[in-house]
Amino acid sequence: xxxxxxxxxxxxxxxxxxxxxxxxxxxxxxxxxxxxxxxxxxxxxxxxxxxxxxxxxxxxxxxxxxxxxxxxxxxxxxxxxxxxxxxxxxxxxxxxxxxxxxxxxxxxxxxxxxxxxxxxxxxxxxxxxxxxxxxxxxxxxxxxxxxxxxxxxxxxxxxxxxxxxxxxxxxxxxxxxxxxxxxxxxxxxxxxxxxxxxxxxxxxxxxxxxxxxxxxxxxxxxxxxxxxxxxxxxxxxxxxxxxxxxxxxxxxxxxxxxxxxxxxxxxxxxxxxxxxxxxxxxxxxxxxxxxxxxxxxxxxxxxxxxxxxxxxxxxxxxxxxxxxxxxxxxxxxxxxxxxxxxxxxxxxxxxxxxxxxxxxxxxxxxxxxxxxxxxxxxxxxxxxxxxxxxxxxxxxxxxxxxxxxxxxxxxxxxxxxxxxxxxxxxxxxxxxxxxxxxxxxxxxxxxxxxxxxxxxxxxxxxxxxxx
Amino acid sequence: xxxxxxxxxxxxxxxxxxxxxxxxxxxxxxxxxxxxxxxxxxxxxxxxxxxxxxxxxxxxxxxxxxxxxxxxxxxxxxxxxxxxxxxxxxxxxxxxxxxxxxxxxxxxxxxxxxxxxxxxxxxxxxxxxxxxxxxxxxxxxxxxxxxxxxxxxxxxxxxxxxxxxxxxxxxxxxxxxxxxxxxxxxxxxxxxxxxxxxxx
Ligand code: SF4
Numbered sequence: 001x002x003x004x005x006x007x008x009x010x011x012x013x014x015x016x017x018x019x020x021x022x023x024x025x026x027x028x029x030x031x032x033x034x035x036x037x038x039x040x041x042x043x044x045x046x047x048x049x050x051x052x053x054x055x056x057x058x059x060x061x062x063x064x065x066x067x068x069x070x071x072x073x074x075x076x077x078x079x080x081x082x083x084x085x086x087x088x089x090x091x092x093x094x095x096x097x098x099x100x101x102x103x104x105x106x107x108x109x110x111x112x113x114x115x116x117x118x119x120x121x122x123x124x125x126x127x128x129x130x131x132x133x134x135x136x137x138x139x140x141x142x143x144x145x146x147x148x149x150x151x152x153x154x155x156x157x158x159x160x161x162x163x164x165x166x167x168x169x170x171x172x173x174x175x176x177x178x179x180x181x182x183x184x185x186x187x188x189x190x191x192x193x194x195x196x197x198x199x200x201x202x203x204x205x206x207x208x209x210x211x212x213x214x215x216x217x218x219x220x221x222x223x224x225x226x227x228x229x230x231x232x233x234x235x236x237x238x239x240x241x242x243x244x245x246x247x248x249x250x251x252x253x254x255x256x257x258x259x260x261x262x263x264x265x266x267x268x269x270x271x272x273x274x275x276x277x278x279x280x281x282x283x284x285x286x287x288x289x290x291x292x293x294x295x296x297x298x299x300x301x302x303x304x305x306x307x308x309x310x311x312x313x314x315x316x317x318x319x320x321x322x323x324x325x326x327x328x329x330x331x332x333x334x335x336x337x338x339x340x341x342x343x344x345x346x347x348x349x350x351x352x353x354x355x356x357x358x359x360x361x362x363x364x365x366x367x368x369x370x371x372x373x374x375x376x377x378x379x380x381x382x383x384x385x386x387x388x389x390x391x392x393x394x395x396x397x398x399x400x401x402x403x404x405x406x407x408x409x410x411x412x413x414x415x416x417x418x419x420x421x422x423x424x425x426x427x428x429x430x431x432x433x434x435x436x437x438x439x440x441x442x443x444x445x446x447x448x449x450x451x452x453x454x455x456x457x458x459x460x461x462x463x464x465x466x467x
Numbered sequence: 468x469x470x471x472x473x474x475x476x477x478x479x480x481x482x483x484x485x486x487x488x489x490x491x492x493x494x495x496x497x498x499x500x501x502x503x504x505x506x507x508x509x510x511x512x513x514x515x516x517x518x519x520x521x522x523x524x525x526x527x528x529x530x531x532x533x534x535x536x537x538x539x540x541x542x543x544x545x546x547x548x549x550x551x552x553x554x555x556x557x558x559x560x561x562x563x564x565x566x567x568x569x570x571x572x573x574x575x576x577x578x579x580x581x582x583x584x585x586x587x588x589x590x591x592x593x594x595x596x597x598x599x600x601x602x603x604x605x606x607x608x609x610x611x612x613x614x615x616x617x618x619x620x621x622x623x624x625x626x627x628x629x630x631x632x633x634x635x636x637x638x639x640x641x642x643x644x645x646x647x648x649x650x651x652x653x654x655x656x657x658x659x660x661x662x663x664x665x666x667x
Contacts, residue, residue: 016650038500042501042502055666085500096665116663119662147640155644155645155651159644249663250661254660261659
């Protein structure tokens with residue numbers, strides 16, 4: 001019987017397998033950031049160990065860094081200590097680091113792909129749940145804990161029990177104006193935040209094939225919000241074209257050998273998955289969340305749901321609590337919800353294509369009175385490219401704040417935070433209570449919805465701007 | 468990790484059940500960037516009370532904690548184990564441990580010895596009569612011992628075979644994997660040359 005893509009990549013990385021024990025997997029790329037690595041390096045030091053493969057390790061600063069005044073010292077002492085510690089550890093153990101101010105500083109999941117380090121058929125780990133992003137290239141990529149970070153640093157391997165596999169097939173084409181973000185929000189809302197639990201999910205079908213690499217990364221990124229261990233997409237010409245010419249991409253004969261191998265990384269026709277889900281792309285519309293988990297979403301044209309309408313007791317209670325936290329009335333049209341802050345950025349939607357899309361909608365418009373728009377590129381390279389293309393001028397002319405690279409308002413860890421009860425439309429991936437700042441209220445949206453919302457001040461789609 | 472065969476040390480009676488990880492180390496103490504130094508946060512809320520058992524001089528050098536059932540419930544924070552170790556504990560004895568805590572303890576080299584509830588009670592009584600007394604925990608024979616003569620306590624404790632083996636051999640997960648160094652090296656020698664590297 002044939003193998004699935006995930007099985008092929010897995011099998012290519014088994015260093016050792018023994019009855020009754022997890023497989024020992026070789027790790028091709030270990031990404032590191034300042035929050036989850038300090039204890040791992042300290043553990044190495046305490047045990048007198050070294051980093052086995054610094055040449056397969058890359059560090060960047062993202063979670064704690066400010067997106068303005070990045071040339072000045074970091075004000076928050078805990079953030080400053082974490083960043084400082086990463087710098088010391090990288091220097092001591094010989095790990096390549098892209099610090100604040102560097103061309104390749106940025107969100108770890110934006111930096112790997114833009115450098116061409118993220119390639120098909122690899123195993124990629126990072127002490128960060130959204131490592132699943134890299135699965136868009138046909139890699140097995142997943143987040144790990146700090147003890148596992150230490151394990152990978154010391155051995156370049158990780159003992160792992162083989163997860164089950166699932167296929168999500170998206171037939172047909174996404175309607176015009178509907179993005180990868182809407183697709184993944186729709187999938188999570190349909191099947192619940194635990195829908196992917198325990199699986200490596202392969203996304204496939206026409207709508208997936210038609211996505212750009214940026215869109216595929218958005219889908220794989222939010223596999224975690226769906227509970228999956230990892231998400232991946234078979235590499236194809238779109239993938240190869242994206243990688244070719246990137247700084248760390250193979251060249252010459254190496255390129256040919258690489259592509260020849262990458263072309264074998266598809267699920268065999270006679271392979272079987274442990275579970276399969278089929279959805280019709282035509283059913284997907286612009287999707288937004290109303291609650292405090294990513295599964296609590298509705299079409300933008302819908303209303304805030306009524307808790308009593310939920311069949312399951314636990315969903316009802318969760319909805320009641322969410323509405324209270326979000327300060328929303330059941331039955332309110334989503335389009336009537338007024339937003340204080342719009343955030344375009346994060347490892348879900350902070351890439352160049354996202355900024356281009358936002359700029360194309362904002363061009364010739366102004367951010368609504370009483371609303372602020374933060375545009376935060378995922379990396380310095382993305383920022384520079386946007387400037388080269390003149391996107392920054394469109395953003396500032398529209399009245400947006402054009403920032404430096406980092407996780408920014410995706411999480412309340414750096415200076416970019418919501419105030420209590422402040423409401424945001426955010427292109428990031430998590431709308432948990434307090435995620436963007438204590439008491440902050442988050443609506444997860446796509447880039448076009450974010451841009452249109454900034455212009456109108458209420459949740460909107462670009463079509464609303466024409467009316 | 469150091470090999471663990473047997474340990475004899477001053478034992479502290481912690482007469483509480485359901486000691487969760489927020490009590491072992493509150494979240495505000497988790498900001499450190501090292502694996503050491505968490506002793507300050509250990510039982511922080513309770514230690515602010517001068518009559519708390521750990522504050523009594525006879526337990527100053529304690530290394531064995533004797534607690535009630537369901538020790539280590541709550542969050543998965545590995546810091547709970549580090550805090551106990553940083554403080555000087557080598558062994559925790561309890562009638563029942565939370566799974567994640569037990570797993571984390573085994574990984575880090577803290578012995579979580581599960582005994583019968585009656586045995587904990589007997590040890591508590593013994594420590595009440597003899598504050599500052601020692602308890603011996605022998606991993607080879609899986610026994611706990613306290614006291615002498617007619618009042619001596621000796622009983623067995625439970626620990627899974629795999630964790631016991633790792634502790635006896637002084638192997639952490641990384642140590643075990645490094646034991647397969649040959650397999651890792653031979654895998655590395657077959658990796659295609661076009662795979663990307665971060666250093667040139
Ligand atoms: S952008 Fe958000 S989700 Fe992505 S790595 Fe940063 S904090 Fe995590």
